Amino acid sequence: xxxxxxxxxxxxxxxxxxxxxxxxxxxxxxxxxxxxxxxxxxxxxxxxxxxxxxxxxxxxxxxxxxxxxxxxxxxxxxxxxxxxxxxxxxxxxxxxxxxxxxxxxxxxxxxxxxxxxxxxxxxxxxxxxxxxxxxxxxxxxxxxxxxxxxxxxxxxxxxxxxxxxxxxxxxxxxxxxxxxxxxxxxxxxxxxxxxxxxxxxxxxxxxxxxxxxxxxxxxxxxxxxxxxxxxxxxxxxxxxxxxxxxxxxxxxxxxxxxxxxxxxxxxxxxxxxxxxxxxxxxxxxxxxxxxxxxxxxxxxxxxxxxxxxxxxxxxxxxxxxxxxxxxxxxxxxxxxxxxxxxxxxxxxxxxxx
Amino acid sequence: xxxxxxxxxxxxxxxxxxxxxxxxxxxxxxxxxxxxxxxxxxxxxxxxxxxxxxxxxxxxxxxxxxxxxxxxxxxxxxxxxxxxxxxxxxxxxxxxxxxxxxxxxxxxxxxxxxxxxxxxxxxxxxxxxxxxxxxxxxxxxxxxxxxxxxxxxxxxxxxxxx
Numbered sequence: 001x002x003x004x005x006x007x008x009x010x011x012x013x014x015x016x017x018x019x020x021x022x023x024x025x026x027x028x029x030x031x032x033x034x035x036x037x038x039x040x041x042x043x044x045x046x047x048x049x050x051x052x053x054x055x056x057x058x059x060x061x062x063x064x065x066x067x068x069x070x071x072x073x074x075x076x077x078x079x080x081x082x083x084x085x086x087x088x089x090x091x092x093x094x095x096x097x098x099x100x101x102x103x104x105x106x107x108x109x110x111x112x113x114x115x116x117x118x119x120x121x122x123x124x125x126x127x128x129x130x131x132x133x134x135x136x137x138x139x140x141x142x143x144x145x146x147x148x149x150x151x152x153x154x155x156x157x158x159x160x161x162x163x164x165x166x167x168x169x170x171x172x173x174x175x176x177x178x179x180x181x182x183x184x185x186x187x188x189x190x191x192x193x194x195x196x197x198x199x200x201x202x203x204x205x206x207x208x209x210x211x212x213x214x215x216x217x218x219x220x221x222x223x224x225x226x227x228x229x230x231x232x233x234x235x236x237x238x239x240x241x242x243x244x245x246x247x248x249x250x251x252x253x254x255x256x257x258x259x260x261x262x263x264x265x266x267x268x269x270x271x272x273x274x275x276x277x278x279x280x281x282x283x284x285x286x287x288x289x290x291x292x293x294x295x296x297x298x299x300x301x302x303x304x305x306x307x308x309x310x311x312x313x314x315x316x317x318x319x320x321x322x323x324x325x326x327x328x329x330x331x332x333x334x335x336x337x338x339x340x341x342x343x344x345x346x347x348x349x350x351x352x353x
Numbered sequence: 354x355x356x357x358x359x360x361x362x363x364x365x366x367x368x369x370x371x372x373x374x375x376x377x378x379x380x381x382x383x384x385x386x387x388x389x390x391x392x393x394x395x396x397x398x399x400x401x402x403x404x405x406x407x408x409x410x411x412x413x414x415x416x417x418x419x420x421x422x423x424x425x426x427x428x429x430x431x432x433x434x435x436x437x438x439x440x441x442x443x444x445x446x447x448x449x450x451x452x453x454x455x456x457x458x459x460x461x462x463x464x465x466x467x468x469x470x471x472x473x474x475x476x477x478x479x480x481x482x483x484x485x486x487x488x489x490x491x492x493x494x495x496x497x498x499x500x501x502x503x504x505x506x507x508x509x510x511x512x513x514x515x
Contacts, residue, residue, distance in 0.1 A: 037388040038381045040395050214371070312385075316377045 008105045013094075016109065020093060020263060023300065025055035027259045031311050038315045065248035073245060077136035082246065082253035085129030088122045089260040095119060096267045097177045099277050099296035100284035107277075107285070107296060108177060115176035116168065119268060120161050123223065126261065127153045130225075130242050133254070137245040145241030148231055148322060155329035156222035156229075162337035163215035166208045166344035167272050180276035184284075188275040189213075201351060208344040213273050215337050220265035222329065224258055227314040231322055266306035267299075274302055 029044070033051065036043030044051040069078060095115045099107030112118060127150050134146010167189060168174055171182045179189075186202075187194050189209050193202040222229040243254045270276060277299040278284075285292030320328070366372055 034385065038385045040384055040388055042388075312378060312381060313374075316381045317374065 009109060012105070012107070012109050016093060016098065017090070019300070020090065020260065023263055023303070024256055024259045025059060027263065027307055028058065028256070029055045030307065031259075034308065034311045035315050038312070062249055062252035067248040067250070070245055072138050074136040074138060077132045078245075079250075081129050081133035081136060082250045082257070083129070084132060085126060086253045086257035086260060088125040088129070089257055089264050092119050092122045092264045093267060095176055096264075096271055097180055097276055098267070098299050100286070100292055102285050102292035102296070103289055106177070107292070111175065111177050113173070113175045115179075116164065116174050116268075116272075120157070123160075123264075124157060126223070127157075129254075129257070133246070134242040137242070139245055142242045142244045145244070149225055149242055152225070152229060152231070152325060152329070153223055155326060156219045156333070159215055159329060159333035159337050160219040160223060162334065162341065163212050163219060164272060165337075165341050166212050169341070169344050169348060170205065170209075176271050176276075179272060180278065183275040184278045188273065188278075190273040204347055204351060208340050208347065209273070211336065211340045211343075213269075215333050215340070216272070217269060219333065220269065221310070221313070222325070224261040224265055226258070226262065226310060228317040228320050229325055231319060231325065262307060262310055263303060266303045266310070269306060270299065270302045 029051065032054070033043035033045075044054040047053045047057050069075065094109040095112060095118050097106075097108040097111070101107060130146055130153070131150045132146075134142045134144075134149070137143065137146075167179065170189070171179050173179075183189055186192060187196060190213050192205050192209065193199065196202055221227075243251055246254060277295040279295075279298045282294055282298065283291050285295060
């Protein structure tokens with residue numbers, strides 16, 4: 001029994017959970033504030049300085065509301081569905097390296113060598129939460145919302161998986177810490193030519209990498225049911241969609257589960273394309289715990305920047321119609337991701353560096 | 354008769370959709386920055402700033418004194434009574450003994466103001482009227498007379514001799 005490993009893992013789990021739940025609450029506040037500023041109005045600015053205690057008020061509201069169970073629902077699945085919406089989103093964060101090392105302890109909870117496959121496998125479980133929510137509610141609107149949402153998520157999981165295969169063709173391993181290490185040595189994958197401007201090979205590599213980034217980001221938007229793909233939650237079409245029949249903490253779990261899924265998706269995008277915890281000029285944690293902490297801070301700042309982009313896009317684009325959404329997922333992005341894999345394979349085979 | 358709307362032909366840059374999305378995002382970013390740096394002043398922070406000094410002319414607030422059957426939500430209840438003799442208003446036909454306006458049911462439509470033959474009711478610009486119970490919000494005659502201020506403008510009734 002390796003007590004050192006178990007003890008440090010437990011501390012890392014507790015710390016990461018605390019940080020992610022804190023970021024989730026403030027992501028809700030950030031969403032309300034930023035969406036308001038984009039729409040030429042102010043957001044919540046009364047509770048606490050500039051409204052910063054608003055998430056605490058929201059959390060207290062959700063906890064103190066009456067947690068009802070309607071009589072017409074299928075009780076077991078009704079209770080299970082919100083858990084299945086929130087748990088996969090948080091569990092996926094176990095393999096993401098959120099820092100370099102701190103006091104010699106690597107800042108990743110589980111450095112498994114099938115890193116990204118774990119991510120995709122657990123993210124697929126999120127579909128169950130929505131399907132069960134829609135089905136167990138025994139009502140028209142949640143049923144339609146659940147069916148639409150599950151078909152949307154399954155379609156975009158295809159593009160999600162295929163879009164990042166070029167990254168792994170280049171790095172050679174599925175382990176996420178290896179991907180970060182490769183990016184530290186060879187430049188961030190979104191723009192591998194930065195810092196090495198003369199290297200033509202890197203410029204050539206940037207083409208499949210940028211296509212991969214775009215397809216993956218759009219697939220993450222679709223996976224988290226976020227505009228412009230938020231037809232399952234569209235209030236104008238489906239009342240509340242799959243969470244119509246839910247109230248209080250169960251609704252809170254769905255609502256906050258969506259934000260945690262956004263945070264997890266951003267974490268994966270940052271790890272694969274933006275260099276993880278690395279910033280040029282900042283050494284890793286083996287040079288001192290101050291640098292280790294700075295690396296963790298850099299990682300979460302990148303996630304915050306990506307969350308801002310998520311919110312920004314939400315208030316820029318109109319919603320897709322359901323058939324347009326399905327067409328994009330099955331015809332457009334699937335083909336582009338496949339062609340991208342071939343393109344990357346050709347570049348690696350015929351233009352070795 | 355079917356009208357065919359032809360779809361416009363998109364050039365390559367338009368078919369990518371991404372340049373259009375990016376220019377849209379630039380527009381929203383401009384709104385965000387203008388709001389963040391205070392260049393757009395649209396929202397009024399309520400308890401700190403009030404608009405009492407420049408309420409628009411047609412703003413309808415609390416009714417200050419009327420007609421029971423014209424009121425659409427039946428917010429007004431009148432119990433008519435007779436005048437005691439010798440009262441200086443004895444020549445008026447009807448005099449309300451009790452009347453109550455339920456401020457919660459009132460929809461501030463102003464029909465009672467148009468209809469009143471005595472021009473005794475008019476809507477004012479009070480909007481911050483609150484109470485703790487539903488019973489508190491039923492304004493009876495004493496309270497209305499207490500709220501009722503001076504009417505602005507010409508009182509048409511007093512111009513015609515009856």
